[in-house]
Amino acid sequence: xxxxxxxxxxxxxxxAPVVTLVIGSGSVKCAAAIGVVKALTDAxxxxxxxxGCSAGALFASCVALGFDTATSRDLTVRTWTREITSQRxxxxxxxLVAPRLFGFRADNFGLRxxxxxxxxxxxxxxxxxxxDTAIPLHITATDFANGELVEIVRGPLVDAIRASxxxxxxxxxxxxxxxxxxxxxxxDPLPVSVAMKHGARVIxxxxxxxPYQERISSAGRFAFxxxxxxxxxxxxxxxxxxxxAHHSELIMILPEFKRRVxxxxxxxxxxxxxxxxxATLQQxxxxxxxxxxxxxxxxxxx
Amino acid sequence: MEIALVPHADVxxxxxxxxxxxxxxxxxxxxxxxxxxEGRQRLVADFAQVNYTSSAGLRSLLITVxxxxxxxxxxxxxxLQPQVERVLSIAGFTGILKVYDDVPSAVASFGDAA
Numbered sequence: 244x245x246x247x248x249x250x251x252x253x254x255x256x257x258x259a260p261v262v263t264l265v266i267g268s269g270s271v272k273c274a275a276a277i278g279v280v281k282a283l284t285d286a287x288x289x290x291x292x293x294x295g296c297s298a299g300a301l302f303a304s305c306v307a308l309g310f311d312t313a314t315s316r317d318l319t320v321r322t323w324t325r326e327i328t329s330q331r332x333x334x335x336x337x338x339l340v341a342p343r344l345f346g347f348r349a350d351n352f353g354l355r356x357x358x359x360x361x362x363x364x365x366x367x368x369x370x371x372x373x374x375d376t377a378i379p380l381h382i383t384a385t386d387f388a389n390g391e392l393v394e395i396v397r398g399p400l401v402d403a404i405r406a407s408x409x410x411x412x413x414x415x416x417x418x419x420x421x422x423x424x425x426x427x428x429x430x431d432p433l434p435v436s437v438a439m440k441h442g443a444r445v446i447x448x449x450x451x452x453x454p455y456q457e458r459i460s461s462a463g464r465f466a467f468x469x470x471x472x473x474x475x476x477x478x479x480x481x482x483x484x485x486x487x488a489h490h491s492e493l494i495m496i497l498p499e500f501k502r503r504v505x506x507x508x509x510x511x512x513x514x515x516x517x518x519x520x521x522a523t524l525q526q527x528x529x530x531x532x533x534x535x536x537x538x539x540x541x542x543x544x545x
Numbered sequence: 546m547e548i549a550l551v552p553h554a555d556v557x558x559x560x561x562x563x564x565x566x567x568x569x570x571x572x573x574x575x576x577x578x579x580x581x582x583e584g585r586q587r588l589v590a591d592f593a594q595v596n597y598t599s600s601a602g603l604r605s606l607l608i609t610v611x612x613x614x615x616x617x618x619x620x621x622x623x624x625l626q627p628q629v630e631r632v633l634s635i636a637g638f639t640g641i642l643k644v645y646d647d648v649p650s651a652v653a654s655f656g657d658a659a
Binding site for chain 2: 452487489497
């Protein structure tokens with residue numbers, strides 16, 4: 244699959260222990276990445292590049308800007324609430340019912356208004372641009388015209404995150420340049436390929452499977468179920484390929500949420516962060532051994 | 546990682562203990578390659594004592610299963626621990642590898658297939 248990005252130099256070998264972090268889609272569950280970063284940081288492991296998709300783009304941006312755990316947790320609680328999808332887009336509904344009469348177009352269809360989401364993203368990120376972040380940041384979205392994964396590495400953070408977060412049917416697609424973009428999870432829910440393409444060695448990938456509906460009682464839940472089936476199968480097939488193709492190591496952090504976490508269970512953010520941290524702590528002994536061995540291998544090669 | 550070889554008629558069981566990861570994937574691949582080179586292509590990997598696997602471990606399994614199947618045999622997995630099964634599942638590997646609850650079932654499955 245062709246990917247579009249402004250070229251970024253391949254990272255040169257480094258001696259400090261670093262990993263490339265990839266945060267997949269997963270709604271509020273992506274807050275687990277805050278715990279992952281905390282565990283890595285406490286262990287003295289740095290992050291040389293971060294990739295984010297859909298809600299993961301929000302947290303990837305926090306990492307790239309160097310927000311600490313408390314700041315990231317607070318802004319998650321303030322930003323990721325049910326209200327961001329509660330604004331009905333009446334025009335969108337009318338376009339659904341009478342497309343010709345109300346001028347249905349691909350770039351103007353969404354059943355929810357995105358005003359509040361955009362406002363909250365602006366409150367957090369202001370006018371910051373991707374290229375201004377301390378850690379190289381890559382946000383992924385999907386080209387609506389052909390399904391290709393699009394890597395956004397320049398421009399306003401708010402626009403990039405909003406594009407990556409274009410939940411199908413709910414939010415209108417976002418036009419960036421000549422492309423009309425929809426949610427990043429539609430092309431890859433855990434875009435490890437972006438890290439690989441940029442020469443990452445040890446990749447820590449924080450991924451989440453979409454939850455299946457307990458009860459299908461509406462067309463909306465029916466659509467969610469179909470979306471979950473597709474996304475989970477895509478996640479598995481892409482991970483299978485990336486696991487087989489990566490030349491170094493791909494460490495998957497798959498937090499196990501024993502309590503059910505719904506899309507906007509904002510009150511569970513502390514629990515989600517804790518689960519992310521615990522899942523990472525379990526990987527640390529191996530991660531340290533791996534990074535030490537990798538450093539020795541690079542030193543010998545040099 | 547430790548690997549013990551236990552023959553069961555024409556099936557060879559490799560009982561693995563420890564992690565299957567980048568630090569020892571080559572060792573595992575070699576352990577599998579030895580019997581395959583000697584004409585033993587019906588292999589069972591006993592994962593009862595494997596507590597972790599990474600992408601490098603998955604690649605080792607992939608190399609081995611391809612070699613076995615190319616030679617007319619197979620590599621089958623037995624007794625996966627839940628955390629290992631989860632990694633294999635989410636990476637799509639349970640879709641291409643045969644997995645059994647225990648070693649006797651995995652060994653017997655070759656008789657069923659033969």
